[in-house]
Amino acid sequence: MNILEKITNELDMLSKSERKVAEVILASPNTVIHSSIAALAKQANISEPTVNRFCRRLDTKGYPDFKLHLAQSLANGTPYVNRHVDENDTADEYTSKIFESTMASLELARKSLDANDINRSVDVLTQANKISFFGLGASAIVAHDAQNKFFRFNVPVVYFDDILMQRMSAINSRQGDVVVVISHTGRTKSLVEVASLAKENDATVIGITTTDTPLAKECSIVLSVDVSEDTDLYMPMSSRIAQLALIDVLATGFTLRRGSKFRDNLKKVKDSLRSSRFERKD
Amino acid sequence: MNILEKITNELDMLSKSERKVAEVILASPNTVIHSSIAALAKQANISEPTVNRFCRRLDTKGYPDFKLHLAQSLANGTPYVNRHVDENDTADEYTSKIFESTMASLELARKSLDANDINRSVDVLTQANKISFFGLGASAIVAHDAQNKFFRFNVPVVYFDDILMQRMSAINSRQGDVVVVISHTGRTKSLVEVASLAKENDATVIGITTTDTPLAKECSIVLSVDVSEDTDLYMPMSSRIAQLALIDVLATGFTLRRGSKFRDNLKKVKDSLRSSRFERKD
DNA sequence: TACATTATGAAATAAAATTTCATTTTTTCT
């Protein structure tokens, strides 16, 4: 439980003066943990009891207890937050911002995922006769990557990033087939149709998408990957990375389910690549 | 610097009474952070000033400051680290492990990147006549994604995940062309050769790879993405995600360099997709 | 043993946090 997030979340439950306190804290939490209640009150231009009430409202026992929570939140590394790239950022600045935003998104995505749904997905994937991954645009590369991974498991797997091929494949699907449809927005018409077609043909449809979208409604299992996509630069960024991490999770679940003997098989696949590489000297 | 470790280290520099305090703290640090100096003194059967002196000896400003440090040390129990998936992990466990490992890798990768090299890369990319992205296996999807992004910039861009096409393309490259070669290991023979061919033909070769690899040696600019790939399951995981984040960085640098007018153009590309989507109701 | 050094705690002081309560501001209801 990160108290900084909590402050952000409850910002509009707070009174005007309490909000002033919140703002001062959010602006420089690292200063606050070394300030007395009097110093903080002065900084925020409000009285000491207000600070105290603010702390209580956040379910802490008082100001010292609040500082403890704050210190702990800060200790957990820099809390990754979605920081927006600015026109005048140096290379170093925008690099840091993008990496941090990406990490923040992964954290968010992880929270939106439900272990039960993952379990069910792994279930149906391990029992599938055939697995298809569909995506368009940025999600196409996620489908591509999924094929790459599941291919190693020696199961029939295909991926399509072409609307027509997806449609045809969906129409030809049958019971026992698993169709994984990937879309961040969950609103791409043709993909929603493909999901619906596959379902009509009795395939199990797993959706990797945002909660409560038209696509989600068509799926047998929804793996919710909720990230706040930074659309400042009009390019999908964090969404596809969170989706890829989820593919890793599914692939891992798959191998764990199949047992250790199966993992020896994976090693063989990997070893077969060795001759195409330059040897390591160390 | 973890204060619990520090206490352990300095245990024999302490006086008899101070050591009593240390022992109480080490025994149940989680209780101590919620105790007053009086409570702790009583617990250790010594006086309050002794506790205070103990705190100062550990280079803290006093008891409250000491508690702050202690709280932070306790919170730091879960920084993002590469945790290995275990045979008996539940879905929830391996999901968390994979997401956390991914975040840890991103942190590592970010550290290995050099802002200067990124700047130079953005320089040559913005001035390129033609940009090619080459990758194989897991890195192929990174090249694929890069094409997806740079395509929006309305510059000639191609991607190949096929050895022969890569070779042909490299041989036909010329001055002013930029070839981006992506490989985590940096040891894939055919890719190293492609890099070398492109360089011989006066193209600028940017390598997205690990420091000090055969591939790195053939490149005009090396963007080091050092991650400790978890090879337990014999599948590339974090490496490709770190590479994708780097692609985001390059694409962002590109748009920033091109200025605000150019960004309007990106918005148009995005808007053109609208009709293919279901409308949002909210 | 006598002296110096260090360690310790009782009591005094200082600092910090909390509570109480009167005043102000905002909301709700005619």
Place this chain on the structure above:
DNA sequence: AGAAAAAATGAAATTTTATTTCATAATGTA
């Protein structure tokens, strides 16, 4: 709009907590 109720706020008092001071005790040293 205006009165009544409710909520928010801060000044001052109180309480709690931490620190300093200083006298005494313990420990080491010649």
